Every structure is written in structure tokens, then in C-alpha cells.
Amino acid sequence: MRGKPWSGMLSVFGFSLFIFGWWIVSEFSHPLFVPSPWLTVMTAIELAGTGFLHESILMSMGRIMGGWLLGCALGIPLGLLMGWLPGVRTFATPYIQGLRYIPPISFVGIFIVWFGLGEASKIMLVFYTSFFVIVINTMAGTLSASPGVLRAARSLGATETQVLLQVVVPETVPYIVTGMRMAMGNAFIVIAAAEMLAARSGMGYLIWSARNFMLTDQIFVGFLGLGLLGLTTDQVFRFLVYRFFSRYRVV
Numbered sequence: 001m002r003g004k005p006w007s008g009m010l011s012v013f014g015f016s017l018f019i020f021g022w023w024i025v026s027e028f029s030h031p032l033f034v035p036s037p038w039l040t041v042m043t044a045i046e047l048a049g050t051g052f053l054h055e056s057i058l059m060s061m062g063r064i065m066g067g068w069l070l071g072c073a074l075g076i077p078l079g080l081l082m083g084w085l086p087g088v089r090t091f092a093t094p095y096i097q098g099l100r101y102i103p104p105i106s107f108v109g110i111f112i113v114w115f116g117l118g119e120a121s122k123i124m125l126v127f128y129t130s131f132f133v134i135v136i137n138t139m140a141g142t143l144s145a146s147p148g149v150l151r152a153a154r155s156l157g158a159t160e161t162q163v164l165l166q167v168v169v170p171e172t173v174p175y176i177v178t179g180m181r182m183a184m185g186n187a188f189i190v191i192a193a194a195e196m197l198a199a200r201s202g203m204g205y206l207i208w209s210a211r212n213f214m215l216t217d218q219i220f221v222g223f224l225g226l227g228l229l230g231l232t233t234d235q236v237f238r239f240l241v242y243r244f245f246s247r248y249r250v251v
Contacts (some may be wrong), residue, residue, distance in 0.1 A: 035217040040224065043217040052206070057225065060195065060202040061233075063119060064187045067126020071183055074127075075134030076176055082135065083142020083172075084164055100132035104190045108197050122194055122202075129190040130183035137182070141175025142168055173248035177241050181234065188230045203229070 019037050026036040035043070047053035082089040082096075104125055115121040145168045153163045195204025203226050210218035241250050 032214065032216055035220055039217050040220045044221045044225070047206075047218065047221060053221070053225070055201060056203050056206045056222075057229065059199075060191055060204070060226075061229065063122040063195075063202065064126055064184075064191050064233075066119070066123040067128075067191075068130045068180075068184055068187050070123070070127045071130030071134055072180055075131045075179070075183075076138050079135040079138025079176075079179075080142055080164070080169065080172065083139040084168065089139070096132060096135055100136070104129045104186075105193045105197075108194055112198055117198070122191065122199065125194050126187045126191055129186045133183040133186060134176070134179040137175045137179025138172060141172030144175070145171045170248055173245055174250050177245065177250050181237065184233060184237065185230065188226060192226060 022034075022037050026034045026039075031039060044053060078092070082092055107125060107128060108121075111121040111125055115124050149167060149171075150163060153167045158166070191202065192204035192207065195202035196208035199205045203222050206225075207219050207222035210216075210222065
């Protein structure tokens, strides 16, 4: 508890140092290249007044959460099965390892053909981005379960299903949480790129449309908006994980 006030003060100091450095750079630069923090805030307020900023945030977050949750729902069970059953791991590994190296952004065009110009193509792109990270982390957690603990559980009469659900899954929770956090970060990256190329709404579209008209202040609003959204989402996720899963040694 004694470390928390100092941690908060250091965070505020670090943020203030960033704003100060940004302001100094903007003083020696043209607003076309580096708009000042004040100009960026005023632009954000102006965009919020028109409703465009709120709409962009909601659209991006809806796409991110839809694809991410779908990736979690399918990736966690598959990761557990791959870690627990050697046959499933042998069969699925070539596909998982091969597909995950294909950049998600390269699928934008084909996903539009498959899923249309609506929300489905963006959500599936986020799903693709999230799925492999979650699968691999979950599988790694399953494989890391102590053989001695597994033998002890079996020697006490636990069935294989009980060993998986009551021994392996609790040991895997920290890996699952790490995979989910990493997947969330990747989701923010890919949705911005997808919205720049194939959307008429969202934070990525805000940045891309501002770029076309050299509105650097709006570009900075998009940058900061995505950063703050990502930070807020991660903090909320960490709070919920700590609230409900702290007994699993999640950090």
C-alpha cells in the first residue's frame, strides 16, 4: 500500500514530462508538423462538439471488443486442447504457426470480399489478430503445468477431466491473461490500419481523412485518442482480472 502513492506521483510526473516535452518541441516547430498540446485539445473539443469524435471512438471500440471477445472465446479452448492433447497439438500446430506469420493487414481486401463492407470484415480482422496470440499463450500455460502436481492429482484418484479443469486450468490463467492483454494491444494496431484502408468511420478513418487534408492537429487527436483508449481498456481489464482472478497469481 505504501508504494501506491509514489507510483501515482511517478505516473503524473511522467505524463507531465511528456506534455512539457511536447510543448517545447511544438514551440520550435510549425503547427503543420507538430501542433501544440493546447491546439490538439481544442481540436479534440471541436470534434467532440460535432459528434464525430464520439462516433469514431464507439465504432472502433465496438469492432475491437467484438473481434477480441470472439478470439478469446475460440482461442482459449483451442489452446487448452493443444496443450493437453498431443494429437490436437500435432495436427493444429502447422496451421497456427503458419497463419500467424501472415500480416493481418494483408487480409483486408479478401475479408471485404468474404464478409462484405460492413462491420463483419473489421471484426473478423481483429479476431484473426487476437486468435493466434491467445492460442499460443494458452497452450504454453497448459504445457507449463508441473508434471509432479499432475502425477499427484492422478495418484489421488482425479480423472483426466478433473486434472485438466481443477489443476491445469488454474495454473494456466496467468498465461491466458497475458495472451488476452497482448491480443488487445494488437487489436488496436490492426483496427486503426483497417479503418484507414477500408472504413468510413472509426479512429483510423479519422487519422486517414485528416492526413488527406494535412490536418495534423486532427491526426494528433487520433493518435492520442487511440493511446488513451488503449490505456483505459488495459487498466479496466487489469482491474477486473485482479478483482476476480488475483488468487491465480495474475500480475
